[in-house]
Amino acid sequence: MxxxxxxxxxxxxxxxxxxxxxxxxxxxxxxxxxxxxxxxxxxxxxxxxxxxxxxxxxxxxxxxxxxxxxxxxxxxxxxxxxxxxxxxxxxxxxxxxxxxxxxxxxxxxxxxxxxxxxxxxxxxFAVWNTQGARGIDLLDGDAGPVLDGEKTYCSGVGQISRPIVTVQSNREDGLRMCLLRADELPLKADASAWTPLGMAASVSGAVRLADVAVRPDDLIGAPGDYQRQPWFSGGAVRFAAVQLGGAEALLDETITHLRRTGRDGDPYQTARVGSMAVLVESGRAWLIRAAEAADLVFGLPDFDAEAATEAVHLANMTRTAIERICLDVMEHAVRSIGVAGLLRPHPLERRVRDLTTYLRQPAPDAALAAVGRHVLARGNAG
Ligand SMILES: Cc1cc2nc3c(=O)[nH]c(=O)nc-3n(C[C@H](O)[C@H](O)[C@H](O)COP(=O)(O)OP(=O)(O)OC[C@H]3O[C@@H](n4cnc5c(N)ncnc54)[C@H](O)[C@@H]3O)c2cc1C
Missing domain, CATH: 1.10.540.10 (Acyl-CoA dehydrogenase/oxidase, N-terminal domain)
Incomplete structure (x- = not known):
């Protein structure tokens, strides 16, 4: 650090x-x-x-x-x-x-x-790592580094002025990070393919760079640093926290709707709201547990390898658990409010679309498989 x-x-x-x-x-x-x-x-x-x-x-x-x-x-x-x-x-x-x-x-x-x-x-700032068939090449220009290629799903494309993109040089193993001074560079932002079910306001389009010269001191870290563990997988707790906020909002909307429509005394609705509250609270408990494990590693000049492995394991479990929690809360919310909640301008409609889209994060099965491998290697329930 x-x-x-x-x-x-x-x-x-x-x-x-x-x-x-x-x-x-x-x-x-x-x-x-x-x-x-x-x-x-x-x-x-x-x-x-x-x-x-x-x-x-x-x-x-x-x-x-x-x-x-x-x-x-x-x-x-x-x-x-x-x-x-x-x-x-x-x-x-x-x-x-x-x-x-x-x-x-x-x-x-x-x-x-x-x-x-x-x-x-x-x-x-932002981090734009996701790419299609072609990423961004880091080339040697006459006057310094030059970037050529494209990234997809870049949140805030065309608006965010300090994105970090991951780039690949054919001379080095591992992705490098490069900070783009987007307001000073000839970048091509293209949000035309960003036509999602939800999360439209994140404007997660593509960015294209055609032989764009950058300053050598805009390259951050060494090749491979971006995907270095425990930071890479351990960081998943951040998106899980945002997702859980989306589930909390669904519970808020459900409570507001049931009280407004006088349906809050019904025993089935009461039980369902109870289930949603339990789910949300379990998500918070996961985040606390993941934060405890992360605090033994992140921000410290030195940490032991076991603590780092545990932080990644907790992050993998937390993102997996919170994805399920969000899906369950969403199902309960839609059942509680009914079709009225799926009609604009009911706030639930937008929240469901946004959360459904934002729950799609990279390699969910790989994260769960890593949890399984870790526990099998440990040989017990922990
Ligand atoms: C709203 C939004 C904003 C985003 N903003 C950014 C951003 O600013 N910067 C950025 O870098 N990215 C961004 N992304 C992209 C995001 O980080 C993920 O890369 C993307 O959402 C992956 O979703 P996916 O469902 O296609 O995942 P995938 O990883 O493609 O998973 C889809 C399915 O394929 C499976 N799978 C994955 N890999 C394999 C494999 N090798 N073989 C077989 N099956 C496989 C998975 O388990 C899953 O079942 C954003 C995404 C969203 C939704």
Whole structure:
């Protein structure tokens, strides 16, 4: 972890906690985030409330979320709370937190300081790794590195000014990370194929780079760092936290609907709401457990290999459990409200579409199989 001293940076320290920032953010979003494009106003509210800088250390105006030792629980609570407000905004915010963690973990002090200054200036970060048949090649240009190729499912494409893309050189083994100063580079954003069931506001389209020259100091870390464990698989708890926020919102909508329609006294409805509450609370328990395991590893200069393996194992179990929890909560919510909840403008309709889409995350079967392998190798229930 290379977190430099911020004394010389000139960044103003705002001594508020993550919880206060989340509360201010949630109060600002009083109506549904529009689905017809990037959620500019909600992202402005992230900046305004101090959530954008929350992952930075305190002397950079942040709360150290996910960067400093012992901050996994507040990070996951924050992601859950943002996801509860809106899943697309939660997705974008999760990418921002992930990118700042990657710069802190694998970047140089100068790169982190610049990232902190950029965050303080309102730049949002992202991580764009997913690709189709062709990714982005890292080539040797006459004047330095040159990028050529494309990435898909890039949340915030065309809007986010500081994405990290993973790139491949034919001289090196393993992906490299490159920070793109998207507002200064000739990138081609193409959201035309982003026509999803839900999560439209995450604007997760494609980006194309045709021989784009970048600065050597925009390359972050060494080849292979992006997929280095325990950070790579361990990071899955972040999206699981956002997803659980979506399930909490479904429970909120169900309670509101049943009370408004006078159906809250029915014994079947009461039992179903009880089941949903149990599911949501179990998701929170998973996140607490995953945060405990992660806190023995992430943000520490040194950790033991067993703790790292356990953090990955807990992350694999947590994402698997929370996917199931979200699917079950969704089924209960739809059964409780009925078809009225699937008709616009009922808020459930959008929440179901968003959560259904956002639950699709990479290699879910591989994550579960890794859990099985771990337990079989251990030889007991733990
Ligand atoms: C709203 C949204 C925003 C996103 N934003 C970003 C972003 O900003 N940056 C980014 O990098 N990505 C982003 N993604 C992409 C995301 O990280 C995943 O890559 C993507 O969602 C994978 O979903 P999938 O269902 O296609 O997964 P897959 O991993 O393709 O899984 C689909 C199915 O295939 C199975 N499977 C997986 N691999 C194999 C295999 N090798 N052989 C056989 N079966 C296999 C799985 O177990 C599963 O059953 C976003 C996705 C969404 C939905």
């Amino acid at each position: 290379n977190i430099p001293n911020a004394a010389a940076s000139g960044i103003r320290y705002t001594p508020t906690t993550a919880r206060e920032r989340v509360a201010e953010f949630a109060e600002t979003i009083t109506s549904p985030v529009p689905e017809d494009g990037f959620p500019t106003e909600a992202v402005a509210a992230l900046t305004q409330s101090g959530l954008l800088s929350a992952p930075l250390p305190p002397d950079y105006g942040g709360c150290g979320l996910g960067l400093l030792p012992g901050t996994m629980r507040p990070l996951l609570d924050t992601l859950r709370a943002v996801g509860r407000v809106d899943l697309s905004v939660g997705r974008l915010y999760e990418g921002h937190c992930n990118a700042l963690q990657l710069v802190a973990q694998f970047g140089t002090e100068a790169q982190f300081r610049q990232a902190a200054l950029d965050t303080a200036a309102g730049h949002m």
